[in-house]
Amino acid sequence: MTDSTAPVTPPAEDGATLLDDIERHHRRFNVFPSEAAYVAVVLWGAHTHLMDAFEATPRLAFLSPEPGSGKTRALEIIETLAPRPMTTVDISPSALFRSVSAEASRPTILFDEIDTVFGAAASGNEELRGLINAGYRRTGGIFRSVRDGENHVVQKFPVYAALALAGLGDLPDTIMSRSIVIRMRRRAPNEKVDHFRQRTNEPEGHALRDRLAAWADTVREQIDGAWPEMPDGVTDRPADVWEPLLAVADAAGGHWPARARAACIELVNAAKANDKGSVGIRLLADLRTVFDGAERLTSVTVIERLTAMDDAPWADLDGRPLNTRALSRMLGEYVTAANQPIRPRNIKIGTAVAKGYYASDLADAWLRYCPPNPETPATNATSATAQVRALFPVAAEVAVAATDPHPGATGQAPTSAALASLTTTG
Incomplete structure (x- = not known):
């Protein structure tokens, strides 16, 4: 009971x-x-x-x-x-x-x-x-x-x-x-x-x-x-x-x-x-789009392509478009695979020299800060270009970027038309 x-x-x-x-x-x-x-x-x-x-x-x-x-x-x-x-x-x-x-x-x-x-x-x-x-x-x-x-x-x-x-x-x-x-x-x-x-x-x-x-x-x-x-x-x-x-x-x-x-x-x-990310990461991602497999681009070409992008902030940053000086300053916050600040380098155009950027210098920053690129590599360009297109699936390839020589030459300043037309040759 x-x-x-x-x-x-x-x-x-x-x-x-x-x-x-x-x-x-x-x-x-x-x-x-x-x-x-x-x-x-x-x-x-x-x-x-x-x-x-x-x-x-x-x-x-x-x-x-x-x-x-x-x-x-x-x-x-x-x-x-x-x-x-x-x-x-x-x-x-x-x-x-x-x-x-x-x-x-x-x-x-x-x-x-x-x-x-x-x-x-x-x-x-x-x-x-x-x-x-x-x-x-x-x-x-x-x-x-x-x-x-x-x-x-x-x-x-x-x-x-x-x-x-x-x-x-x-x-x-x-x-x-x-x-x-x-x-x-x-x-x-x-x-x-x-x-x-x-x-x-x-x-x-x-x-x-x-x-x-x-x-x-x-x-x-x-x-x-x-x-x-x-x-x-x-x-x-x-x-x-x-x-x-x-x-x-x-x-x-x-x-x-x-x-x-x-x-x-x-x-x-x-x-x-x-995730909109920081302005710096947005810049790196847009640069990867701008390069689109190119080995190198002049600063003038980079600026023209960035400011022409739809739905991008580069044509109006606090009331003024991005310029080469601001681009250099922003990229200088990131480093190459050799742990050196990303800086514009000399790019030879015939007998003239222009300032610009190499994909090999940007490769390590793209790998570390940008989302994976869905594109399939299909290029016969240099190993640095292959890294860009495939987003460097093999870590050892990133080190190749550090071995790219820094060309240096002196000569007459290139024309605006020559700067704008330069892509993967020079």
């Missing part, structure tokens, strides 16, 4: 079912751009309940080109699900620092209208950006000088905290590289959602939040220190970003591990496709 007064132990929460319920909650109020986006947002929300089990916390960035795309609503739904949410549209670095430095009451930061902080019209806000970046890793922190009796000592304060952001346009590169980016868009006329009413829908989210917190306690030991298997090709920073989400998916089981890895691949590839 059983004791009817004994407490009844509730059945253990099934992680996959719980995440399914949370996904349905999001789908009621938001139309995300892809299935991968729903998966990422659900897993990100779950990871906020397990922060101390991870080495890093990815930033979740809802970005769009236009307002009215559901970004704020996405943060509102996350607010009902995350532990100790702190929603803001404007916070000073010192206020944010004080909010996240107390580990026992560490909030989940939900930062709306982030474009007013880092957008084109903003002033940079380097201190706030540094704080956001430092809080990405659990070991990160901010150092401050504090009084200790009659003396001042340097003390490290923890700033590790989960952070979701929403805004127009893009974020600074250092934040983007630490973020899972959801490119939001306005709903089409046929895309319908429920109207979110705080009075009735917030308690529904809180019920899911409480279930999520209880489930997190049951899998915390399993997740702590786990090394989830990464999809092929996901390494370095993207792997750091996705590791917590894949660990949560593996703990939940069911279809979530497979869905999480599919979402990881899709969103990592999308981030690469949208």
Whole structure:
């Protein structure tokens, strides 16, 4: 005979079912751009309940080109699900620092209208950006000088905290590289959602939040220190970003591990496709297009071809076109395979000499900074040209670039027509 007064132990929460319920909650109020986006947002929300089990916390960035795309609503739904949410549209670095430095009451930061902080019209806000970046890793922190009796000592304060952001346009590169980016868009006329009413829908989210917190306690030991298997090709920073989400998916089981890895691949590839890179990397990539297998080009030809490129910034850099001096200065930041700055060299044109660039000097920078070139090599040109066309699949070939002789000659300055016509001969 059983004791009817004994407490009844509730059945253990099934992680996959719980995440399914949370996904349905999001789908009621938001139309995300892809299935991968729903998966990422659900897993990100779950990871906020397990922060101390991870080495890093990815930033979740809802970005769009236009307002009215559901970004704020996405943060509102996350607010009902995350532990100790702190929603803001404007916070000073010192206020944010004080909010996240107390580990026992560490909030989940939900930062709306982030474009007013880092957008084109903003002033940079380097201190706030540094704080956001430092809080990405659990070991990160901010150092401050504090009084200790009659003396001042340097003390490290923890700033590790989960952070979701929403805004127009893009974020600074250092934040983007630490973020899972959801490119939001306005709903089409046929895309319908429920109207979110705080009075009735917030308690529904809180019920899911409480279930999520209880489930997190049951899998915390399993997740702590786990090394989830990464999809092929996901390494370095993207792997750091996705590791917590894949660990949560593996703990939940069911279809979530497979869905999480599919979402990881899709969103990592999308981030690469949208990565504008620095101006320097854009220059290197466009130079690879301009050379198109040529062994050498004069500076005049390079400038003419760069400024003629559609959808490129070179015809208008801060109100003026790129010139040979600026080109030399920008390329001088990169080095050849012989570890020498890339500089214009003498190119002989008949009896005349012009300044220009050799593909062999650019080869190592193209290899290191530019995405792989899908072209198949089909040329009988020099080994340096072959490196350019095939993007140097054999590392030893890069060293060949260092052996290219530096021609030097003196003579009458070439005409503009001769400079513009020079490609692979001289």
